[in-house]
Structure formats: structure tokens, C-alpha cells
Amino acid sequence: MIQIHHLTVRLTGFTLQDICLTVEKGEFFSLLGPTGAGKTLILESIAGLVQLSEGRIQIGRRDVTHLPPEKRGVGIVYQDHTLFPHLSVRENISFGIRYHRKSGSHPRRSVDLLVSRLGLAHLLDRSVHNLSGGEKQRVALARALAVDPAVLLLDEPLSSLDPNFREEIRQLLKDLHRETAISVLMVTHDFSEAHFLAQRVAIINAGRIEQIGNVTTVFQRPATPFVAEFVGMKNIFPATFDDSRAQVGKLSFQVRGSKRGQACIAVRPEHIKLFVTPPECRYPNFLEGIISQINNQGVYSEVAVDASGIEFQSILTTSTLHAMNLIPGHRIFMSVAPENIHLI
């Protein structure tokens, strides 16, 4: 378990401000945020590699705030693997064992188990220079787990990998977490990774926590416009609310729930339904616009629609796009169901 109480780190030009979070025992927790948000700094604070300005950090029942990194029992895996270049795979994995010999335990045996579990047995005598990205990351994981840490810190463990290795390591992380029941704190900027692996997430922006919660809750009910954008709600507009109606520029939307005054509405692109001709039955929040841009992304295509000077982003499968024969500059109709309009 990791508990962070009011963590503040002041660096020149950047401040990590009053971070409070708890990673439960055996939980897979993810810190999400854009590059430069301070995620790695939180990780390094837990590992004892950064001087804290204020706050306390607890791992298990121990207050580790003033302990040096080697006394914290924290395993760390960086995105660039950070393998020791002058050591072989075997020497890398067994690097920390000499510091963790306890009477009665057999660290070698657990390392052997780990090596075979991670499929590294045939690589042990190789140099770390000619391993593939996936192999390097497996060695880094084995090295961190070999010393049986209380918590495992992962700093964007998947982002430097090729897509096929990424899937492999992602599944491996999920399985390892399930098998070892170790507490994991993973930093990433990719929501889908967090969605796949984590139980709870914290969204960090510019050194502050924007929202903490269950992955699904954060995905479905973002608390701030920043989080909404981060989880893929591409349509975020400031609106004036009057009960269950929201006024965005000249457009008026019917929404679920009621609110008054200024706030924002947020809509996922896949929730904006497009029609080439006006449908016969009545749809709520029915709008007319002009296609301003189409971006083909392969399987999916993004369609930008200008309605009364406001640009909406919708998404379609590319085959649907072709079937509907959408062309920039043409007239289009769209509708958004009130339950898909999030009030922020």
C-alpha cells in the first residue's frame, strides 16, 4: 500500500502541488496525464529519488519520507528499460539480490521461477544490447521483481515498445499483477492502457490532481473539462444552463438533469449521430451543419461539422463514411441524445 499525504515538490519552473492519493494493497493504480504534468516526479518521490518540499509518503505501515531509496522496498521500471549496459541479462536480473538475502529464504530459487515465468531462461547469458524492446522490458520487470518489492512503480512501461510487443507486455503486466498481488503504480499518458490495466486512476495536469476514481467512473463522468478532453470527449463547449436546457452560442441543447448558470457540456465524438437526409422520426437535439473536414484514420474517420459557427467532432467507421458518401462542404444533419451530453 502507498499513501501520499500532501506531497509538494518545488522545482525551478515546475511545482507538484499538494498531491494526496492512496494505492491500496494489491491494487493496480494508474497516474494519467499529458507529458510534463509531473507524473514521473510523483513516482520518483515515492522511490526516494526526489527531494520533497512538503508532505509525507507511507509504504505499507512505514513512513518512508526520510528513508534513502535503497531502504524503501520499491521496484521501478522506466520506459527506456534502463538496463545496466555493462552487465549480462543474468547479472541485471540478480543485481539487487545480494542486498536482500534473508536467512531461510532462497532468493535464487524465486529468481529462477521469475525467469521462467517471464520466458527469459534462454537469454540469461546474452548481453542486454541485442535484445528486442519486449525482451528488454521483461528483463527490467524481472530485475525489479527479483528483490520482492512491496510496491512496483512503472514509468510508461509500454510507450517505447512496438505495437505487437506493447500488447504482449500489457497482458504480461496484467497477469503478473494478478499472480503476485503486488501494489502497482503505473504512470502513462494513454487512457486505453490505464483502462486495460488499472482499477483506479488519478488524472494529473500541471502538477495537480484533477480527478481520482474508478477507471470507468472517470471515463464516463469526468469532473473537469481537462479530464473530459483527456478521456476522449472531443466536443467541450462552455454553455449557459437554464434548468434542463443548455445554450451554446446560438444552439440550444436538451440535457439530462438540471443546472443553472455557466458550465460546460462535453460529448464524445461517437455519440454524435450523423444523417445525410433528415430522418422521418423526431430526434432530440437535432442540428444542421456543413462538413468542414474529414480525417481518415484508417479504420475510423473523424468528421468535423460546423453548425452555427460551432465545430463538432464526430467519428465513423471509414466504411460507413464511404457508404454515406460524405464530402467536405456538403450539408449534414446530426443529433445528440440528452443522456450523452455530460455536464461539467
Added chain:
Amino acid sequence: MIPHPVIGIAILSIAGRNHWLGRVMQQIGIEIMGTVTGLVVVLTFVGLPFYVNTAKAGFEAIPERLENVSRSLGASAAGAFFRITLPLGWRSMVVGMIMCTARAVSEFGAVVIVAYHPMVAPVMIYERFTAYGLKYSQPVAVWLILVCLLLFLLLRFFSTPAKRAA
């Protein structure tokens, strides 16, 4: 960036009787002018920056994260230094030493002022050239070239990183 004769003059000035440091050195029996000690002082002064810069660049090129990871695995600060940093950085220290030596071997301007005797190779070349002419200075020059060539080969050997067998 200082002209080397100026370095020689500066060293002699502070080692002389008119400077407190010179007086202290005289009292404990250290003599700079025309001694091996003087040579060592001058050549260290001109060569040391080469060593420091090379070794510094080498150590700076080692990612801090390697040390971070080794600390998280249980190594103390000293442990991380001796098991990670030093094995990765010692080559740049050796390269720095070679650079420093090469610089020292070629020094003339400062040496000729501080310690004409005992004679180092460049001073010997100069003396033979002025006293007996070109022909007499050539053998020393050839030896000096050979020494520099050897240093160059050592430099090449240590600055290419070791390739470990796959």
C-alpha cells in the same frame, strides 16, 4: 586560453621569494625553478583541464536513471557508484589521462621558463636546433612523434566501447 609562457611566468611568480606561497614552499624545501617538481607542477597545470573535461563528459553521459534503478534495488550511494557508475565511467577517466599526458608531452612554452633543466623532449629539440642545427634535433623529434603515435593508439583503444559477445 592563456599563452603558455605566461603560465610559466605566473607559476614562477607565486613560487618566488616575493610571494608568501613561495616563502612557505621554500621553508618546507620545495623548489620549483629548474626541478622535476617544477616540471610536474607545470605539466599538471596545463594538462589537468583535459583530464577533468574528458572524465566529466564521460560521467555526465551515464544516465542518472541507471543509478536510480540500482538504488531502488537496494544499492547504497557508494554501491551504485562502484557497481554502476565506475564500471561505465572508468574508460573516460583513462581517456582523460591519455589526453592529459599527450598535452603534457607537447608542452614547451611554460616548461622552458620554469624548468629548462631537467630537459624535456621539446626543450631538447629546441636546444639542439639552436645549438647544432636541424639534423641534430630530428632524432628527438622522431622519438617524440613515436610517443605521440602510441598515445593516439591508446586513445583509440580506450575510447571505443568494449563490445560484449552476444
